[in-house]
Amino acid sequence: MQRELNTYLLTNLLSQNKQRRQINIEKEIILISCVFFSVTSAREASLEIQPNQKTISKEVGGSVALTCRPNVENPSLVTELEWRDPKNRKIDSTNRASPIYIQNLSEEKGVVLIFSSLTGNQGGIYTCRASYATDSLSSSINIETYDDIKFVEAPENQYPIVGNDYIVKCIVNGNPTPIIDWNKNDQSITTNDKYVVLASNGLLIKNVSEADDGVYKCTAVVLNTGQIKSRNIKVEVQVPPKIKPMDSVTIIEGETASIKCTATGKPPPEYQWIKLKNREDLAVADRFEVRKNTGELIMNKIEFADDGDYKCIAENPVERVEAVVRINVLVKPKIYELTNVTAPVKSETKIICKAYGRPPPKVVFRKFNKLDPFRVGQQLDDNRIILEQQFFEEKGEAYGTLIISNLSRSDDGLYECIAENTADTAYKNGHITVEFPPTFERTKDLPPVWSWENKPGNLTCLPEAIPNATIIWRYGNIEITDNTNFQIIGKSPVSFLIVKPYNQRQFYTQYECIATNKYGVANTKIELKHAEAPRAISQARAETITATTIKWSIIPASHFDGLPIRSITVQYLPSVQISWDLSRNHTWSYGAPYILENLVPEETYHFRFAARNDVGMGMYRNVESITMPRRSEPAEPRILTTQSTKEENTSNREDIVTTSPYADHFELRWSVPNDNGDPIQHYLVMFNGEWRDKDCSEQIQQSVRYTSYQLEKLLPDTVYKIELRAHNAIGDSSPAQIKVRTARVFNIIF
Structure with missing residues (x-):
């Protein structure tokens, strides 16, 4: 059709041009004739x-x-x-x-x-x-006269709906009647499977798809007059909205939540949210915010009543669609009732914990001295204890009941109620008090109370009992009351008996404490004993002697029944002095290393020892005199090793072998030896490979400030012999010796 139209327009234009040329020629001939006539004759x-x-x-x-x-x-x-x-x-x-x-x-x-x-x-x-x-x-x-081309109905923007047939309207008037031509993106459109060019009212698009978006040109032509006009029509295919499926949403009371409704569509839809229960438009509701362009619903300070079904509405010019989503409001559990319980031993009791929440929480108990809570039902390890649960869905409440039969004292204590649902966990502490008769089970083997001279004896009676017991004291089957020799402080739950014996032997005896409550009576006896200073020590002998120090081994008096020894004191004086009044003293805590220092070399000393307790100092015991040795080179150092093995000759110290964890170095460590009266100035280290004599090292000095030395640049998998000496002004100590094997080097093959 387009080709025929173009041929027709070209033929018509050529014909019109030919006619115009003919008319112009005729006009020229007439004009020439008129001029000629006017020249040759009078004007007509x-x-x-x-x-x-x-x-x-x-x-x-x-x-x-x-x-x-x-x-x-x-x-x-x-x-x-x-x-x-x-x-x-x-x-x-x-x-x-x-x-x-x-x-x-x-x-x-x-x-x-x-x-x-x-x-x-x-x-x-x-x-x-x-x-x-x-x-x-x-x-x-x-x-x-003629009518110009006029676009009667040809909107510049038209909106077909996807999936439907649609007529792009281009209705044109004119006299003579124009013919219509269509193209899209400079491509001519003719009637085919997709398009139908309609003579009267436009272009039919079959089964519209989004690919049909674009600018369509409607061209009107009047062949007789050569008139031509065009109109660009923008076609935007519209797609009805479709809401993506939404799962139910769970939110927590008191918090802020965002629920997203997402829909496809063209143009993009606008959104609305409605609460179905009361048909409330949430765009104007308190605590709610609706973002109409994104479909997001913001819920602030969520309340219990916000639970329910909500409708999301998505709408564009094509269609309005709806979807319903369930919003579940969870309520954190709260424990609103937990009453402490008091019951007598061997009875049955219940402790009940009541809580609410959404969903109703699971309520259990845990005893404070256990990690795990009780299981629902009868306990596997204690069939006396049963945990029961009750749920009230409509109220959102739940009860937990812990039933304990044949109560024992071990059931007494704090119990934690735990209420838990999917929102949170709540805790609250309750107490089961088990009442029982007085008992002295934990205090039946109390040590005696000591007194001496005019020091009063303080006897303490502390029975266990619920409710608290009332306490009385007896002396020789006679109830004690306050007098010159006795004073009672307190009668429940603890009582103190102050005894003032004034060195009267009859008051150093046993006293009876009697405790009574509504469930029974119990008694215990506490002895008041007379305390004395320690007896003389059994033995004191010199264990290690250097030029300036002695380490003592001291054994106190045997079979001494009295207050514990607190300290040991030594008195010592040179042999040239004969009075102990001029002696020097040194005191050690009992059980500490008994080392006496700063003695004079080659001097003879006299020694005596005594023990002290809270009563006072015991008798001194003399020991044999000791002449201090002269100053000498230091004692041999002791090399510290983490592991050692013995090779063939186990009697030789140098055969002790330790293993270095490293292939190229080893840290030698030692303890400080006795200096034998002259300060150690430095240490000497020597080492060499056992089978590599050419690697022997020279003598290495290490400062006395250190008790370790790092041997470096060693060969792997090699045994090294190491000697260590301590040196003072007098000379070198005997060598401490050790063998060290360095670690192997392993080659990793890739």
Whole structure:
């Protein structure tokens, strides 16, 4: 069709151009003839109409002016110059507001016929008439009207719906009637499986898809007049919204939550949220915020009543769709009742914990001295204890009941109630108090109370009992009351008996404490004993002697039944002194290393020892005199090893072998030896490979401030012999020796 239309337009335009050329040739011939005639003969009288055309074509609504002038030798002889319409009616209106009116020329003879706005019925032959002397003159012109191309219904934006058939509207009026041409993206559209070009009202698109988006051009052409007009129409395919499935949402009371409703569609839909229970529009509700462009529902300070079904509405110009989502509001559990329980031993009791929440929480108990809570039902390790649970869904409440039969004292204590649901866990402590008769089970083997001289004895009676026991004291089956020798402080739950014996032996004896409550009576006896200073020590002998120090081994008196020894004191003086009043003293805590220092070498000392307790110092015991040795080189250091093995000759110290964890170095460590009366100045280290004599090291000095030395640049898997000596001003100690084997080096093959 497009090809036929183009061929037709080209042929018509060529024909019109040929006609115009022919008319122009004729006009030129007439003009030449007229000129020639005017030269060769007298001018003939006539009326001349401008524009000088037999036919004028004008579009409806346009304007035109036709000027009629006399072409005569004597214009003054022209009279009755006028215009007449196609019905030969004289046009005499001079009103400019009239659709047709006339206007006389002011400077020359002539009259102008003016059409201010042509209408379709104003077409036809208009005649100009006049009288010239005795002659009648006339001249006519034909006015043809036509309607311009007009887009009656061709919206520039049109919106088909995906999946439907749609007519892109382009309704055009014109006279003569125009023909319509379509293209998209400069590609001509003809009727096919996808499109149907409709003659009257537009372009039919079958089964619209999003690929049909684009700009379509509707072109109207009038073949007779050559008129052509185009209209660009933007087609945007619309897709109805579709809400993606939403799972139920769980939120927690008191918190803030965001629920997202997501829908596809074109154009993108706007959203609305409705609470179904009361049909409330959440866009205007307190605590709620609806984001209409994203579908997000913000819920602030969530309340218990917010639980329920909510409707999401997604709407665009195509359609309105809805989806319902369930919002479950969880309530953190709260324990609102837990009562402490008191019951007697061997009875049955219950401790009940009540809680609420959504969903109703599971309520259990845990005893404070255990890690795990009790299981529901009877306990596997103690069939006396049963845990029961009750749930009340409508109220959101739950009860936990811990039942304990045949109560024992071990059941007494704190119990933690634990209420737990999917939102949170709540805790609260309760107490089971088990009442029982007095008992001295934990205090039946109390040590005696000691007293001496005028020091009072303080006897304490502390029975276990619930409720608290009332306490009395007896001495020789007689209840004690306050007097010169006795004072009672407190009668429940603890009582103190202050005994003032004043060195009277009869008061150093046993006293009876009797405790009573509503469940029974118990008694215990506490002895008050007379305390003395320690007896003389059994033995004190020198264990290790150097030039300036002695380490003692001290054994206190055997079979001494009294207060514990607190310290040991030694008195010592050189042999040149004979009075112990001039002696020097040194005291050690009992059981500490008994080392006496700062003695004079080669000096003879006398020693005596005594023990002290809270009563006082015991008798001194003399020991044999000791002459201190002279100053000498230090004692041999002791090398510290983490592991050692013995090789063939286990009697030789140098055969002790230790293993270094490293292949190229070893840290030698030792303890500080005795300096034998002269301070150690430094240490000497020597080492060499057992089978590599060329690697022998020179003697290495290490500062006395250190008790370790790092041997470096060793060979792997090699045994090294190491010697260590301590040195003072007198000389070197005997060598401490050890063998060290360095670690192997393993090659990793990839």
